[in-house]
Each structure stands twice: as structure tokens, then as C-alpha cells.
Amino acid sequence: MTKLVTIYGGAGFVGRYIARRMAKEGWRVRVAVRRPNESLYVKPFGVVGQVEPVMCNVRDDDSVRAAMQGADAVVNCVGVLTELGKNSFEAVQAEGAGRIARIAAEQSVGTLVHLSAIGADEDSESDYAKTKAHGEAAVLDAFPDAVILRPSVIFGTEDEFFNRFAKMTNFGPVLPLVGGETKFQPVYVDDVAQAAVMGVLGKAEAGVYELGGPEVDSLKGLMQTMLETIQRRRFIVNLPFFAGDFMAMGFGLLQSLTFGLFHNHVLTRDQVKNLACDCIVDADAEGFSDLGISPTAMDVILPEYLWVYRDSGQYAAIRDSAANLRNN
Template sequence: MSKLVTIYGGSGFVGRYIAQQLAERGWRIRVAVRRPNEALFVKPYGVVGQVEPILCNIRDDASVAAAMQGADAVVNCVGTFDAGGKNNFDAVQDKGAERVAEAAAAAGVKTLVHLSALGIDRDEESRYAASKRAGEEAILKHFPSAMILRPSVVFGPEDGFFNRFASMSRLGPVMPMFGAKTLFQPVYVEDVAAAAVKGVEGEASGIYELGGPEVKPLRGWINEILSVVKRRRLVLNQPFWIGKVMAWFLDVGSMATGGLVRNSILTRDQIKQLQVDNVVSEGAKGFADLGIEPIAPEVIIPSYLWRYRPNGQYDAIRDSAKNLRA
């Protein structure tokens, strides 16, 4: 019988790619999520019955333990950008991670892979980074042989980085932003998934920092996006103090609604994160130690950012038409 892996958050951006790659390698997969009916798209990743979404609440001990019953390996991809509510930073990224590791150790699971984030050891201000650090500590406390992955900003068709700025480019001639000089090292989602597979199959353990082959300041990446979407925009960097004021009003507005209206524009915690470079540390273990050669963003992003061009999918046709003789 093929081996069984439980992927917590397996229908999320990174989790779905891990599920795909493990399915191709013959693993049976449980995708543990809060809303299984919204994760049915994972079922075709394998043959009939190979990939199954199941109900799980990362905040509940019994639910977490039941989801990994009989599993040979566990992957924890659950994360959040919500500072408030029941599924906040601490509940999900600290206590949730500890719950998974504790249950995995008690169940005798052979391998555990945990998805963390790059730069959290240098970010001393944000609550997001603090919860990620606490989660890592909890993982290693209960499961010392675990593999912990710290990816930089992850890109791919469903990402919230390149897609977000490409979408902003359609709003007008000026693109205001914060942290133009902050360095980023975007990493392709398929490469992160390949690293996770190494951990699931027992080929690696320990902490790995994952960054792509290129490092640029945020302004440089936005210029790359503008080149791909064929738009000319003035990228206007704003002082962080302005961002703090804006984020304060947006956060307070969200709290005034009791959390019913989520602040998805700019939070105070995000401003803190933007002040810290998001690049691989010197001497850290990374892709080279895993035998993986990461793919550069310029190879991938044109395949999904084309829809933000002035003429979308017809942009290339219009360009070629200009070369036709009358």
C-alpha cells in the first residue's frame, strides 16, 4: 500500500503544489482544511481516491489528531495574515503549529515538514514574525527531526505578490508604495513544493531558507512587473511614517466593524515587515543543499501576468499586427 501524508492547509497556495507533486510520486494524500467542500479541486491531482479533502480545525486538538491518524508523514502549510479574530497569528502560526507537532510525535509520524517564512529571525517588531518564530520553536520542541522551510515571497499563478502589484498598475499613472528599497528574493512555488517533498520522503531535515536566484529592491520588482504587463507608471515611494498613519486608520476601521470588514489593504504589521529585507541569510542551508536549482521569476511571471496588459491575451497579436504590411 502506498504511503499516506496529511497536508494541513493543503488547498492553499503552496499546499496544493505540494499535494500535486506528492500525488505524482504515488503518495495517498489527506488535505486537511476547514472547508472541504471548497477544496474539491484537489481531487483530480491523483487517481480516484488518492487525494481527499477532509475537515480539520487547526485550533482543535482532536481534529488535528484525527486528520493524521495512520499517516506516515505530515506537512503543515497553515498560515494567516490576520492579526485578529479566532484564527489570528498566535492561534494559527504558534499554537496551531505546536498542536500539529505534538500530535505527530504522539502518533509516531516518521517525517514532518513545516512551512515558515524568511526573515522572521531579523524581524523583531511584527506580530506575524513573532508568531512564526514561536511556531518554529514549538515544532522543534516536539519534533526535533522536522524540516522547516523559510521561503521568501512565493510566486506563481495564484500568488499575492506579483498579481497584486500588476493589478495596481491598472488603477492609474502613479503607483504609490512603501519600502521601495527593501530587498526581496521571490521563490517559485513549484521549487518550494519540491523542497517540501524532500522532507516528506525523509531526504532532508533541519531549517532551510529558500530564495530565488535574483535579489532586487521592491522598486526593481515592480519595474519588472510593469515591463511584463507593458504599462508605464510612476512608482512613488512613500515614507514609512505615512504608511503607519494610513495603516492605523485602516486597522481601526476594521476593528470598528468587529472584524466583519477585514483590512486587506495595508496593516500596521505589514508596514513593520516591509522595513526588513526578505533575503536568504549568509551561510544558511538552502536549495543548493537540497539539489534544487530555483527558477527565476522572469521565466514564469509572463505566463500569468499577461491578463494585466492593456489588451490582455490579445496584446501580442496587436504587436505582431503592427509589423504587417498594408
């Protein structure tokens, strides 16, 4: 009988790439999400009936258990970048992760892959990083043989990193940054998915893997790369952390005053705290090399999706070529 994997958050940014790869491996894929009717785009990843979205709330035992019924392997990709209502960092990234691992152990699931993040640290000032660490601890406590992946900032077509800053270039000649000197090691989303699939298939030993791409650069340097890719000139301003904290307080107040109608995706105080720490692979950590994966360089992928922010869009190359002809 064909094996079954349940992917919690399988319709999200990283989860969908894992789901696609697992379908290509011939597995049945159960995509556990809060809104399955909005996640029907995962169904064409496989043949008819191979990939199915189901409703699940990781804050509820019965819901998690139902989505896991009969699964041979489990992948947890659920996480939040900003808190809203009951979906707090603690509820989702710590308690939710522990719940999935505990129930996986109860149901004798064969393998468990958990997606965490570089910078997970129980002593961090950031609640995001702190709860990521709490989630890892809860997973290992219930399922000691789990594979835990800690990626740096992830890029790809649907990312909320390069896309977010590229959109900001539409609002004026200045691109403000907080933590411009903080180092990052961007990793391509499908490389992370490949590592997760190796964990599911038992091709990765149990343990923690830190995943970063081949380039390390400051946030400011990455924004310069983004600007070159979208062929725009903007003046990058590196704001001090106290200014970023003040801005984040303002956005948070606006969210409170509008009773959540305005959801602060721009900048939160917790993100300001996180931006004070480098997000790169530790020199002693296991990573892509231990998995036999060669990470993809940014310049191979960024032009494939950031072209939409160029003034001439997909026709930028044709415009440049025509300009050269006129000059000659």
C-alpha cells in the same frame, strides 16, 4: 500499502502544489482544511480517491489528531498574512504549529515538514515574524527531526504578491509602495513544493532551509519588472514608513468600524513593520543548493499568469506583431 501524507493547509497557495507533487509520487494525500467543500479542486490531482480534503481546525487538538490518523508523514502549510477573529498569528502560526508537531510525535509520524518564512525572529517588532519564530521553536521542541523551510516572498499563478500590485495598476497612474528599497528574493511556489516533497520522502536532512530564487531586488525593482511584464506604465512612489503606518491605521480602523465586513488585505501596521526588513537568504544558511534544486527565474514564470493584466491580455503579442507589420 500506499503511504499517506496529511497536509495541513493543503488547499492553500503552497499546499496545493505539494499535494499535486505528492500525488504524482504515488502517495495518498489527505488535505486538512477548514472548508473541505470549497477545496474539491484538489481531488483531480490524483486518481479517484487518492487526494481527499477533510475538515480540520488547527486550533483544536481533536481536529488535528483526527486529520493525522494513520499518516506516515505530515506537512504544515498553515499560516495567515492578516489576523481576523480567532485566527490570530499566535493561535495559528505558533500554537497551531506546535500542536501539529506535538501530535505528530505522539502518533509516531515518520517525517514532518513545516513551512515557515525568512525573517522569522522572536525579537522582531512584527508579530507575524515573531510568531513564525515561536512556531519553529515549538515544532523543534516536539519534533527535533523536522524539516523547516523558510521561503522568501513566493510567486506563482495564485500568489498574493505580484497579483496584488498588478491589480493596483487598474486604479490610476501612480503605484504607491511602502518599503520600496527593501530587498526580496522571490521564489517560485513549485520550487518550494519540491523542497517540501524531498523532506517528506526523507531526501532532505533535518534542519532549517532558507529558500530564495536566483534574483535579489528591491521591492521597487520588482514592481518595475512586474510593470514591464504587464506592459503598463505607472509612476512608482516610495512612501515613507510613517506614511504607511498612518495608512495602515486607517484601514485597521475601517475594519473595526465595519465589524470585520471589510477585512484589511491592503496594508496592516504589522506588514509595515515587516517591510522594514530585507527578506533574502542568509549567506550561511542551507538552501536550494543543499537540496540539489535549481530555483526558477521570475522571467520564466511571470508572463504565464500576469498576461491577464495587459491591456490586450493574451493577444498582446499579436497586437505588437500587427503594429510592426503596419510600420513596415
